[in-house]
Amino acid sequence: MVVQVKGKVKALTDMSKYPSDEWIVFQYVDGLVVTGGGTFDGQGASAWSLNQCPKKAHCKLLPTSLKFNFITNGEIRGIHSVDSKLFHMLLFRCKNLNVQSIKISAPADSPNTDGIHIGSSSNITISRAHIGTGDDCISLGPGSTQVTVKNVFCGPGHGISVGSLAKFPKEEDVQGLHVENCTISDTTNGLRIKTWAGSDSSSASNFTYEDIVMNNVANPIIVDQQYCPYSSCPQMGPSRVKMNDLSFKNIRGTSASKIAVNLLCSEAFPCQNVKLDDIKLEYNGQGEASSASCTNVKGVSTGIQIPPTCI
Known part of the structure; x- marks a missing residue:
């Protein structure tokens, strides 16, 4: 499956239109390619003030712009993501996925706008990317194995x-x-x-x-x-x-x-x-x-x- 993105795709700014914490989701695809040179604009500035997660452990998550769940043998190349409401891109339970020649941007003070977050995924390669955000450019969560950046x-x-x-x-x-x-x-x-x-x-x-x-x-x-990351955390003993x-x-x-x-x-x-x-x-x-x-x-x-x- 090849998805070609041309021009700019803009997210809605009305938060009541999001039934879950995601904007665009690709899942359960073998051989997915997302390309085309287009831009996903999360219009995050409309929602960043609503984000309480930097201050509270229990908070409502804003939508992630692009989620890739259970993708195998895939490729994401030549696309842009700007001003996500939360994460720009999340890879979950993916295998053999290449991310290359992409650009991700959000202001330095935009909260939790991680560029690419990887969780429970294996054999992931990220190359030739330009990432500037208000949080981690790239982050690996639990279950991440064999990741090359x-x-x-x-x-x-x-x-x-x-x-x-x-x-x-x-x-x-x-x-x-x-x-x-x-x-x-x-x-x-x-x-x-x-x-x-x-x-x-x-x-x-x-x-x-x-x-x-x-x-x-x-x-x-x-x-x-x-x-x-909070002003105080309970004392739980050593890691x-x-x-x-x-x-x-x-x-x-x-x-x-x-x-x-x-x-x-x-x-x-x-x-x-x-x-x-x-x-x-x-x-x-x-x-x-x-x-x-x-x-x-x-x-x-x-x-x-x-x-x-x-x-």
């Missing part, structure tokens, strides 16, 4: 993220992420892994980040196993997400935060086999050097280390 420009936004993980009981593991040849600019995070404290045990493993350029990025490399085999190689550029490498791992399950290889992240604050912080981390460092390594 390459030749992507990210910014503004919250960077390229895994998580948040362990928010709900019995989440699936995340395994096999490869991010390469990407540029991240003017974002609040760079390469981020975030897990909630407490909850059930799960694992996040085999992540490789290499040949990444950072331009004025806060928190260029960050693992946060005490993630809490039970077990992280291992995390590799960061040839990560270079400028940091907007003094701490350029921040690895805050779980007290109960320290991060295992973390590798820092040729890291050169200089703080762009005048006259000060960047620094690194490591908590509950086991690993090695090789090559250039700016800031001085904490492993």
Whole structure:
């Protein structure tokens, strides 16, 4: 099945017209291709003020612009998505899906407008994309396996993220992420892994980040196993997400935060086999050097280390 999108498709602004939290859905298709050079305009500015999710754990979700559920052997290429009300694109239970040559944009202050969110999907490739939003450019949720991200420009936004993980009981593991040849600019995070404290045990493993350029990025490399996006969160004990085999190689550029490498791992399950290889992240604050912080981390460092390594 080939869907050609020409011109601009505009979402309705009357929220009463949405019976569920989605605008356009493709599902249960083998061999789907969505292409054509057209634009999906979510007209999100009409709804962003209604979004309470950044402040409340229990909130009503606004519509995601494009949902791809249970798609196998598919391709999404040459389309644009602008100003989604919530996520621009969500991939759920997909297998063997290529996303390439797309552009996604929303203002930096637009809430929860993630570019591409992946959940419970395998063998996903995202390449040659330009993504700038008010949230994560790309995010991986529970159950994501064998995901490749390459030749992507990210910014503004919250960077390229895994998580948040362990928010709900019995989440699936995340395994096999490869991010390469990407540029991240003017974002609040760079390469981020975030897990909630407490909850059930799960694992996040085999992540490789290499040949990444950072331009004025806060928190260029960050693992946060005490993630809490609200003003306060209940004390649930240490995170039970077990992280291992995390590799960061040839990560270079400028940091907007003094701490350029921040690895805050779980007290109960320290991060295992973390590798820092040729890291050169200089703080762009005048006259000060960047620094690194490591908590509950086991690993090695090789090559250039700016800031001085904490492993």
